[in-house]
Amino acid sequence: MWRVLGHDVPVKVVVAKVEGYKKRLTLVTSALELTGLEMVELFAARFRQEDGFRDLKQRLGWEECRAWTRNPIERTSQAQWVTMSLQRLALLELESAGEVDWLFRPPWNRPKERPSGLDVERLLRRHRPEILQHLSGWLGDEEEVA
Structure with a gap:
């Protein structure tokens, strides 16, 4: 357990060696009920979501929408x-x-x-x-x- 959110909030840390990478992967969570494998699986799923957001921003121009009202922003998104x-x-x-x-x-x-x-x-x-x-x-x- 590693206490990074204050002395009263315990967290769990998983350190994993990933094949093909020099640095180790370190995951920290306050969800103490998760196993190490579940933490890695959730991280992998979250990584796919972040990958999707990156594609929206870099490939489809999500960051470049300029509008004076809310409607064009919603339509563009x-x-x-x-x-x-x-x-x-x-x-x-x-x-x-x-x-x-x-x-x-x-x-x-x-x-x-x-x-x-x-x-x-x-x-x-x-x-x-x-x-x-x-x-x-x-x-x-x-x-x-x-």
């Missing part, structure tokens, strides 16, 4: 979350179909197993002309119906 959700759905669809050749494996990370949001973005950019053609055809059909 919602549009970006939908975009990211669609990227994740495309990723799940590719995985369930057993598609593996589309994944970019950088020279410094050849054993990479799981694609990231950036990998899906790269895939969609490669097919941009086909996507635009399909969308313009679809929009053209909509205008004829209206």
Whole structure:
């Protein structure tokens, strides 16, 4: 136990050696009922969430929304979350179909197993002309119906 929040708040510390890393991973929690393995699992799940926030900010421009009222901020955030959700759905669809050749494996990370949001973005950019053609055809059909 390590008391970092004051002398009356006990915490649990887990120190783990992670394969492929020089430094040890240190996790600290006040949830004393958790086992060391549960702490590592929760950290890994939280890391995926943080990875998602990073993608929203760096890849989809979440930090760059400028508006004078609340509505544009909410609309921009919602549009970006939908975009990211669609990227994740495309990723799940590719995985369930057993598609593996589309994944970019950088020279410094050849054993990479799981694609990231950036990998899906790269895939969609490669097919941009086909996507635009399909969308313009679809929009053209909509205008004829209206």
